[in-house]
Amino acid sequence: MMKQQNNSILFLEPVMKQMVWGGSRLRDEFGYVIPGEDTGECWAVSAHPNGDCKIRSGDFEGKTLSELWDNERALFGSIAVDRFPLLAKIIDAKEDLSIQVHPDDQYAKAYENGSLGKTECWYILDAPRDAKLVIGHSARTKEELANRIAREQWSELLVKVPVRKGDFIQIDPGTVHAITAGIMILEIQQSSDITYRLYDYGRLSGGIPRELHIKKSMEVIQIPTTDLNQMVSHCDNLPKDTWNQLVVSDYYLVWKLEVEKGVCFQQNFPFLIMNVIEGDGLMNGQHIKKGDHFILPNLFGEVQLQGKMSLILSTIPQKYIV
Numbered sequence: 001m002m003k004q005q006n007n008s009i010l011f012l013e014p015v016m017k018q019m020v021w022g023g024s025r026l027r028d029e030f031g032y033v034i035p036g037e038d039t040g041e042c043w044a045v046s047a048h049p050n051g052d053c054k055i056r057s058g059d060f061e062g063k064t065l066s067e068l069w070d071n072e073r074a075l076f077g078s079i080a081v082d083r084f085p086l087l088a089k090i091i092d093a094k095e096d097l098s099i100q101v102h103p104d105d106q107y108a109k110a111y112e113n114g115s116l117g118k119t120e121c122w123y124i125l126d127a128p129r130d131a132k133l134v135i136g137h138s139a140r141t142k143e144e145l146a147n148r149i150a151r152e153q154w155s156e157l158l159v160k161v162p163v164r165k166g167d168f169i170q171i172d173p174g175t176v177h178a179i180t181a182g183i184m185i186l187e188i189q190q191s192s193d194i195t196y197r198l199y200d201y202g203r204l205s206g207g208i209p210r211e212l213h214i215k216k217s218m219e220v221i222q223i224p225t226t227d228l229n230q231m232v233s234h235c236d237n238l239p240k241d242t243w244n245q246l247v248v249s250d251y252y253l254v255w256k257l258e259v260e261k262g263v264c265f266q267q268n269f270p271f272l273i274m275n276v277i278e279g280d281g282l283m284n285g286q287h288i289k290k291g292d293h294f295i296l297p298n299l300f301g302e303v304q305l306q307g308k309m310s311l312i313l314s315t316i317p318q319k320y321i322v
């Protein structure tokens with residue numbers, strides 16, 4: 001009985017991405033095999049065509065998450081979405097990422113071949129002392145924004161927010177943002193790969209500058225920026241052995257769970273994504289550890305967690321259930 005149940009845990013094989021700003025911490029701290037010393041992203045749970053994760057073991061070993069979505073839909077419950085909706089990544093920013101912004105669903109559908117927009121959120125896995133993220137801008141009008149961008153007055157335009165390990169940040173579409181050097185994050189986002197770059201520090205990638213997307217950025221940037229106080233929260237000291245909700249958005253629900261004495265719950269969501277971000281332990285008797293990513297499918301039933309570990313849990317909001 002127990003064995004049968006554990007076979008339906010969908011453990012995923014991450015897809016690694018080399019980036020001009022990437023490093024080696026995905027290997028050094030998470031134990032993944034990386035393709036180079038410039039590995040920036042680990043697509044940990046993804047059915048997106050640009051990085052479709054394979055199932056690591058069990059009944060569906062070797063199949064991709066998108067194949068399961070197409071052919072084994074019952075695993076994901078009965079939800080009114082046209083693709084596997086979420087994507088979870090770990091990002092290792094050895095250098096600063098470009099200053100960027102993402103479109104919403106409406107804009108992406110019209111101008112990006114039917115793609116989803118990109119609402120995302122970040123759990124800070126590690127940050128250097130005095131780390132700051134770029135979140136938002138100071139322009140009050142579109143003219144002011146256009147002028148600052150044209151004159152490359154980035155220090156006047158961009159808003160920097162101090163962050164530390166354990167912070168959580170919600171990034172709505174239209175929010176100018178950038179992850180900065182030395183930060184590692186776990187990102188939960190809509191399954192989308194649409195990024196508009198405003199500024200890339202004049203860097204070269206393979207000898208040429210990466211493309212900028214000023215016009216599209218100008219069309220999607222929110223003016224003025226949303227209140228920052230609603231976007232950043234500290235969650236390094238939450239109660240143990242209980243689900244702590246980090247965000248309720250239109251696209252995902254995210255929790256942090258720190259296991260200390262043990263936790264037992266029923267998996268009653270259409271699906272539940274689990275990312276182990278620290279420590280290790282047992283789930284229904286099976287060993288799980290930092291860097292493991294898996295999905296508990298629909299009707300999974302009882303889950304028993306023991307050990308000393310931290311997990312980020314996510315699923316889609318109830319409104320999608322049909």
Ligand code: ZN
Pocket residue numbers: 100102120177
């Ligand atoms: Zn982003």
